[in-house]
Amino acid sequence: MFLKNKFFSPYMIILLSFMGVTILGGFLLSFPISVNYGKSVKLIDGFFIATSAVCVTGLSSIDIASIYNPFGQLIILILIQLGGLGVITFTSVIIILISKKIGYYTKKVVQEDINIDTTFKIEEYVTKVIFAVILIEFIGAIILFFEFIKKFSFLKAVYYSFFHSISAFCNAGFALFSDNLYGFKNSFIINITIPVLIFLGGIGFSTILNCYNVFRKKEKRLTTTTKLSIKISIFLVLIGTIAIFILEYSNPKTIGNLPLFQKLGAAFFQSVTTRTAGFNTVSISGLKISTSFLFIIFMFIGASPGSTGGGIKTTTFGLIVLGTWATLKNRNIIEYNKRSVSWRIYNKAIAILFISLIYTSICVFLLTLLERNRNLLDLAFEVYSAFGTVGLSRDLTPNLTSISKFVLIVTMFVGRIGPLTIALALSKSKMKKENISRPQENILIG
Secondary structure, eight states, rough: OOOOOOBHOOOHHHHHHHHHHHHHHHHHHHHHGOOOOTTOOHHHHHHHHHHHHHHTTOOOSSHHHHHOOOOHHHHHHHHHHHHHOOOHHHHHHHHHHHHHHOOOHHHHHHHHTTTTTOOOTOOOOOOOOHHHHHHHHHHHHHHHHHHHHHTOOOOHHHHHHHHHHHHHHHHHOOOTTTTTTTGGGTTTHHHHHHHHHHHHSSOOOOHHHHHHHHTTSSSSSSSSHHHHHHHHHHHHHHHHHHHOOOOOOOOOTTTTTTTTTHHHHHHHHHHHHHHOOOOSSOOOOSSOHHHHHHHHHHHHHHHHHHHHHHHHOOOOOOOOHHHHHHTTTTTTTTTTEEEOOOOOHHHHHHHHHHHHHHHHHHHHHHHHHTTTSOOOHHHHHHHHHHHTTOOSSSSSSSOOOOHHHHHHHHHHHHHHOOOHHHHHOOOOOOOOOOOOOOOOOOOOOO
């Protein structure tokens, strides 16, 4: 099914599949058939929204709630679902339904697409992933329905429930309201359901299935990846909630005027959504500088591996912390969960961190050249929001030049697919075994 030759590695297939779907979606979202009467969408904005949907980012250069008609919104929803699951994964399910099996090369591509470490029983794994996604999104939609039915007709409430449930689980951050979810800042259902969906979508498919299998006693224990991703995710949510609550406590532009309980709810909601999703119930442009900088750090870390989110990933962050701690303690091994972790994996984590920092720094530098009259913090915020496939904005994206929007389009691709995956896709070199042992040399550092 997928082309197999030396020019099309699994990494290249993944990159091309996302690009193909984005191009098709970009054209569809630029056509008059997708927009409301009297409205129009520039080609660059159509591609921007399509990229944002496929890369489950949520950054918008236009107001999708007022510009796109139901058909255009449906295209966006399909792109979000494809991007959240992975285009290759979704295609593989179609193959399984038709032929009941997939070839080894396709298995390798799917393995890279959903970031698992084996091709064994991958058909069964992919089927379970799809089932879990549909089930979680369906349950989320049912719960959200009880909030939307208060304001809309039955059919519209159903439509809004499914759209926002899918958008939340896929960590897309798209909302069918011009102010995102700001109008629901007092809603208990929204402030609990949306973060739970975001958290489940952001911890990774393998983590969800591993937890389910342990619960059903089909597996003996939680994997080290599962434990690390869950612990880091919970830690970041708690730290974020406390920090936002303290930093924004008296800020009238955000949560300053809310009652105490609603301040905690808003801080919790924003802490969860900031790392991966991009929904907001407070004014992002009204945040203090310190809070905005904290958001940039959270967006850079992002979600967990094999999830619907971007960033360098929680496990990468956790592994770097563990490796640094082992170095400071002068230990020869990295330990976690009573297991040793290879220094080779640590080196890969450092490579991801280094590539990501260099790439995002270059993007911020380019935007400072292209947008000379803009605030540096605002430009950096947009870049890291795109890289983390978050979608939060300080009201800057719609006012950027076409070239700046293109920079963010590329950044959303890099953040969703992964900087290392893209580097491997564009590289023609293969891993070689080193048969030659060369003399060691010490280099002074620090």
